[in-house]
Amino acid sequence: xxxxxxxxxxxxxxxxxxxxxxxxxxxxxxxxxxxxxxxxxxxxxxxxxxxxxxxxxxxxxxxxxxxxxxxxxxxxxxxxxxxxxxxxxxxxxxxxxxxxxxxxxxxxxxxxxxxxxxxxxxxxxxxxxxxxxxxxxxxxxxxxxxxxxxxxxxxxxxxxxxxxxxxxxxxxxxxxxxxxxxxxxxxxxxxxxxxxxxxxxxxxxxxxxxxxxxxxxxxxxxxxxxxxxxxxxxxxxxxxxxxxxxxxxxxxxxxxxxxxxxxxxxxxxxxxxxxxxxxxxxxxxxxxxxxxxxxxxxxxxxxxxxxxxxxxxxxxxxxx
Amino acid sequence: xxxxxxxxxxxxxxxxxxxxxxxxxxxxxxxxxxxxxxxxxxxxxxxxxxxxxxxxxxxxxxxxxxxxxxxxxxxxxxxxxxxxxxxxxxxxxxxxxxxxxxxxxxxxxxxxxxxxxxxxxxxxxxxxxxxxxxxxxxxxxxxxxxxxxxxxxxxxxxxxxxxxxxxxxxxxxxxxxxxxxxxxxxxxxxxxxxxxxxxxxxxxxxxxxxxxxxxxxxxxxxxxxxxxxxxxxxxxxxxxxxxxxxxxxxxxxxxxxxxxxxxxxxxxxxxxxxxxxxxxxxxxxxxxxxxxxxxxxxxxxxxxxxxxxxxxxxxxxxxxxxxxxxxxxxxxxxxxxxxxxxxxxxxxxxxxxxxxxxxxxxxxxxxxxxxxxxxxxxxxxxxxxxxxxxxxxxxxxxxxxxxxxxxxxxxxxxxxxxxxxx
Numbered sequence: 001x002x003x004x005x006x007x008x009x010x011x012x013x014x015x016x017x018x019x020x021x022x023x024x025x026x027x028x029x030x031x032x033x034x035x036x037x038x039x040x041x042x043x044x045x046x047x048x049x050x051x052x053x054x055x056x057x058x059x060x061x062x063x064x065x066x067x068x069x070x071x072x073x074x075x076x077x078x079x080x081x082x083x084x085x086x087x088x089x090x091x092x093x094x095x096x097x098x099x100x101x102x103x104x105x106x107x108x109x110x111x112x113x114x115x116x117x118x119x120x121x122x123x124x125x126x127x128x129x130x131x132x133x134x135x136x137x138x139x140x141x142x143x144x145x146x147x148x149x150x151x152x153x154x155x156x157x158x159x160x161x162x163x164x165x166x167x168x169x170x171x172x173x174x175x176x177x178x179x180x181x182x183x184x185x186x187x188x189x190x191x192x193x194x195x196x197x198x199x200x201x202x203x204x205x206x207x208x209x210x211x212x213x214x215x216x217x218x219x220x221x222x223x224x225x226x227x228x229x230x231x232x233x234x235x236x237x238x239x240x241x242x243x244x245x246x247x248x249x250x251x252x253x254x255x256x257x258x259x260x261x262x263x264x265x266x267x268x269x270x271x272x273x274x275x276x277x278x279x280x281x282x283x284x285x286x287x288x289x290x291x292x293x294x295x296x297x298x299x300x301x302x303x304x305x306x307x308x309x310x311x312x313x314x315x316x317x318x319x320x
Numbered sequence: 321x322x323x324x325x326x327x328x329x330x331x332x333x334x335x336x337x338x339x340x341x342x343x344x345x346x347x348x349x350x351x352x353x354x355x356x357x358x359x360x361x362x363x364x365x366x367x368x369x370x371x372x373x374x375x376x377x378x379x380x381x382x383x384x385x386x387x388x389x390x391x392x393x394x395x396x397x398x399x400x401x402x403x404x405x406x407x408x409x410x411x412x413x414x415x416x417x418x419x420x421x422x423x424x425x426x427x428x429x430x431x432x433x434x435x436x437x438x439x440x441x442x443x444x445x446x447x448x449x450x451x452x453x454x455x456x457x458x459x460x461x462x463x464x465x466x467x468x469x470x471x472x473x474x475x476x477x478x479x480x481x482x483x484x485x486x487x488x489x490x491x492x493x494x495x496x497x498x499x500x501x502x503x504x505x506x507x508x509x510x511x512x513x514x515x516x517x518x519x520x521x522x523x524x525x526x527x528x529x530x531x532x533x534x535x536x537x538x539x540x541x542x543x544x545x546x547x548x549x550x551x552x553x554x555x556x557x558x559x560x561x562x563x564x565x566x567x568x569x570x571x572x573x574x575x576x577x578x579x580x581x582x583x584x585x586x587x588x589x590x591x592x593x594x595x596x597x598x599x600x601x602x603x604x605x606x607x608x609x610x611x612x613x614x615x616x617x618x619x620x621x622x623x624x625x626x627x628x629x630x631x632x633x634x635x636x637x638x639x640x641x642x643x644x645x646x647x648x649x650x651x652x653x654x655x656x657x658x659x660x661x662x663x664x665x666x667x668x669x670x671x672x673x674x675x676x677x678x679x680x681x682x683x684x685x686x687x688x689x690x691x692x693x694x695x696x697x698x699x700x701x702x703x704x705x706x707x708x709x710x711x712x713x714x715x716x717x718x719x720x721x722x723x724x725x726x727x728x729x730x731x732x733x734x735x736x737x738x739x740x741x742x
Contacts, residue, residue, distance in 0.1 A: 070408040071429055158575075159566035160506045160584070176503075181569035183721075267517025270569035270717045286401060287707040289425055 057302070063295035070291040082296040092297065094272050095280040102191050102262075102276060103255040107248055109195040114202025114247075115240075121203070122210040142200035146260040153193045154180075154265060180266050183273035190262055190274055194255070202247055209243040210236070242315070249312040253305045277301050356639050357388045358646055361403065362417030364629060364663070365393035372662045380649050387642055397518065407431030412634035414643040419630050420453075420700025423461040428703065432632040435459040438644040448651070450670050455701055461630040464650050465665035467591050468690050469522050469625035471612045472598075474500075474605065477507065477586040486610050490527075490554055493587075493613040497563040500586040509563040510587040511579050512555070513571035514716050519709035520573040522625035524716055526589045527551050529623035529696035531615035536698045541737035543730045550615060552719060552726045559720045569717050581605065589625070592686050593664045609685050611693065623696035624689065629665065666690050704740055711736050 039046075064082055066075040086092055117138050121131050144152070156162045157179040167173045179189040217235050226234065237244075259278035262268065268279035277297065285294035365373040377389040392413055394402060400422055406412040407429045418426060426432045436458045439446055446452045450466065452459055473486045481499035497509030512523045528535065533547030542548070558564055565571070565579055580588035581601045588594075589612055598605060611622045631650065633643040649655060653671045660667040660674035666687075667674060676683045699705055712733060719729040 070404070071425070073430060154575075176566050178567050178569075181567045181571070183569075186570070263517060266570045267515050269516040269714070270721075271516075271714045283707070283710070286404075287710060288704055289404065 060295045060298050060302075063292050064299045066292050068290060068292050069295070071289050075292070078292075082292050086293060086296050086300070091272055091275065092277075092280060095268075095275040095277050098187055098272075098274060099256060099276045099278075102187060102194070102258070103252055105191045106194050106198060106255045106258075107251045109191075110199045110202045110251055111244065111248060113195065113199040114206050117199070117203045118206035118210055119236075121207055138203060139200045141197050144197065146197075146264065149193065149197045150261060150264040153196075157189060157193075180274075181270055183270045186266055186270060186273045190265060193265070194258060194261055197261070198251070198255075202251070205243055205247055206240060209240045213239045245315050246312065249308050249315070252308050253312075256305055256308075257301065277304075355386050355388050356642055357390055358415060358639060358642055359390045359392055359413035360415040360417075360646065361392040361394075361399060361406075361413035363394060363396040363399040364417055365391055366395055368659075368662050372659075376650070376655060376658070379655075380646060383649070384642075384645060387645070389646065403431075404429075407634075410636040412636055414634055414637040414639055415646050416632050416634055417629060418461050418632045419628050420461075420697060420702070421705045423630065423632065424455060424701045424703045424705075426632065427455055427460045431635055432460050433635050433637075433640060435462060435633065435644070435647075438633065438640060441641065442644055442648065444644075444648060448669055448671065450666075450668050451695070451697075453697075453700060461632050461701070462647060462651065463628040463630045463668040464647075464656065465629040465660055465663055465668055466695065467593060467627045467629075467663075467665045468686070468693075468695070469526060469589055469591055469627075470609050470686060470689055471526075472580060472588040472590055472594070473608045473610060474580065474583060474586045475608055476606045477583065481586075486608065487613050488611070489613050489616045489618070491616050494558070494561075494563075497558070497586070498561065501563050503562065507584055507586070508565040508579075509558075510585055510589075511565040511571060511576040512558075512568045513573055513576050514568055514713040515570050515572050516710045516713050517570075517572065519706065519713055521576070521590065523576070523589050524551075524555055524712075525696075525699075526612045526625045527554060527615075529625055529698075530612035531618045532620045532623060533615075534623075534696070534698050535733075539702070540741060541734050543733040543737065547615075548730060549726055552716075552729060554615075555716070556719060556726065568720075580607075591627070592683075595664065595682060595686075609682055609689065611689060622693045624693035626695040626697045628668075628697070628700070629663070702741065708737060708740055 063069045065077060065079065067078050069075045120126070121135055121138070126134075141149070154161075158164075159176040159178050159181075163179065164173065164176050167177070177185070180186050213236065217239075218231055221231050221235055257278060258276065259282065262274055262276050263279050263282065266274040268275040268283065277300070281294050281297040281301065284290045284297060360377070362373075373391065373393075377391060381388055399417065403412060403416055403418070403422065403426065407426055410431075412431055416426075416432065418432070423432070436454075438444075439459070446459070449462060451463060453461065453463070471486075477500045478484075478486070478496065481496065483496050483499065487493040487496045501507060501509050510523075513521060514524060522529070525535070528548060528551040531547065531551070533545065533551065534542065535548065536542055559568075565576075565585060567575075576585075576588060577590060577594055577597070579585040580590070581598045583602070583605055592609075595609075598607065611624070614622060631647045633640055633647070637643050650659065651669050653669055656667045656669040657672040657674055659665075660672060661676050664676060664683075665674070674683075674687070678684075699709070702708060715724070715729050715732050715736075718724045718732075719726060724732065
């Protein structure tokens with residue numbers, strides 16, 4: 001049966017010329033036109049993508065193989081020496097390790113907090129008006145721009161700020177905590193702020209997913225004797241899994257590239273305690289004026305993001 | 321197949337004009353009616369009162385018929401980044417506002433011209449300039465304005481602690497600092513922002529400069545001197561005695577000003593430009609201005625930290641003579657006085673006098689101090705200065721956290737700076 005079908009399709013798609021002789025010129029033109037037509041429709045998008053994405057990416061990759069571009073009038077090809085220099089720099093590895101810790105913690109807590117708040121907002125026991133109010137309150141951190149978030153938390157976590165005042169009032173600390181200047185806790189403080197600023201996006205997406213789960217599934221599980229924990233583990237999580245996977249991968253990519261928040265609060269310091277690949281790259285470009293090295297670091301960051309993006313696309317395809 | 325070959329060509333053809341447009345922020349050329357249009361990239365218009373710089377340009381245009389000036393105004397950091405990028409693509413504005421942080425790197429890029437030649441061509445006498453800094457015997461930047469960083473004293477806090485006189489040496493300062501510091505009341509002697517984000521201000525450096533010491537000797541690092549050691553030991557002791565506001569390692573310039581303005585710091589090393597801001601934000605605060613205390617026993621001329629608003633001419637400019645004419649105009653006695661008055665800076669022309677000194681005792685004090693001191697601007701025109709200043713702050717943090725000794729700090733700085741300046 002399958003073979004018959006294949007044969008039918010093959011016969012239908014077989015070009016007219018395949019049976020001997022060239023098709024008439026009119027048909028050839030028509031066929032060429034039908035092939036070009038989709039490209040013509042796509043051309044504005046292709047042009048924009050080319051100018052805004054392909055060309056800059058190609059240029060940055062090209063810069064990473066040249067001697068110091070921008071600062072040198074005639075940079076020369078240096079092969080992989082920029083990559084060797086980058087991978088020999090201890091600060092690069094320190095930045096990469098900080099970036100990994102920061103990113104993993106942010107993605108994990110975004111997911112946990114997002115899921116917890118989404119569950120709360122999806123609870124039928126809470127009146128609708130209250131749900132709407134909570135929804136507005138919970139989404140606020142995500143609405144703020146990075147600059148607002150930075151100003152807000154710099155005031156709160158200043159050694160003379162609100163956080164220390166509350167902790168001192170409750171006798172939880174004896175001396176002022178230097179949230180951003182103590183190298184042992186600075187990265188943790190930044191991670192905390194980034195978690196606060198980013199969890200609402202997870203919350204909204206997961207809430208939409210939760211609202212899409214059929215109540216029949218929970219009802220059937222309850223009849224079979226499943227408690228709240230089992231229902232959560234065996235219905236909620238599997239039903240949300242595609243959203244969780246997609247969100248986690250996207251969030252990973254976004255957090256690996258986080259720059260504004262880190263730079264505006266600590267600048268990567270004290271020393272390199274909060275240096276991430278983003279701030280490291282920026283300093284190479286606009287502190288040391290080593291633009292080829294910055295391009296090299298950018299390419300590494302790009303490849304890291306692309307690796308995760310690859311799995312994201314694969315998971316999307318599997319879903320489809 | 322042919323389509324596959326053609327596609328990249330089409331994309332590239334579309335991309336090229338767009339790329340060309342990206343870098344071209346300040347094309348010089350002829351304005352309507354055959355007039356010359358000079359572009360002037362700066363951060364000054366943003367920092368000066370509204371309309372001041374445009375007014376100066378309008379006056380210049382009146383005096384120079386046929387020349388129009390187009391102002392390209394951005395905040396400081398943005399101006400610096402744009403200039404470095406424009407230098408690479410040969411699209412700099414005709415006249416560029418630069419300073420000690422950028423002049424060397426722009427000169428190395430071949431982006432700014434030798435002003436000594438333009439001065440000679442225009443028969444300009446450089447002796448009018450307060451200072452004529454040179455790189456390899458040539459001038460690449462002239463300073464339109466200088467800004468100094470004296471010490472501010474909160475006279476209320478000092479009076480409460482029983483001090484009527486401001487400290488003049490490190491011992492007196494330490495004694496007063498201990499007297500005014502009250503951790504429970506969130507009051508500390510001073511703030512020392514040494515963030516690595518965008519190093520600004522001269523809080524650690526000013527102590528050395530006030531005592532006649534320098535970090536450089538003939539533009540080469542000299543961190544291993546006894547003077548630098550004494551200064552680092554002084555800073556370390558201040559930190560250990562908890563006289564410095566907590567959070568110094570990520571504190572920024574504006575945080576320091578805020579601490580002083582709100583009366584939580586008794587001392588502040590800051591730009592003169594803060595006077596009006598402090599008066600507006602906290603009119604009840606009583607403060608004075610004076611020299612940064614010097615090392616005990618030092619009797620020589622005090623060094624005072626300074627920064628500048630400089631000017632250069634782009635190598636890609638098609639109107640270099642007219643560009644110099646604009647610079648000369650900005651440096652002329654009257655215009656330079658006006659700029660200094662509006663920016664609360666000190667004029668680059670030695671014959672100019674800023675208007676603000678008349679009638680305001682605090683400004684008069686600052687002007688007297690400026691004239692009595694030696695301007696310490698040894699960091700001016702160093703290559704990769706932002707990176708070097710970050711390195712200085714990083715090493716100070718390590719020293720204050722006792723991860724390295726004073727001697728190790730000196731050695732680390734000497735090594736890093738030698739490699740950069742070598």
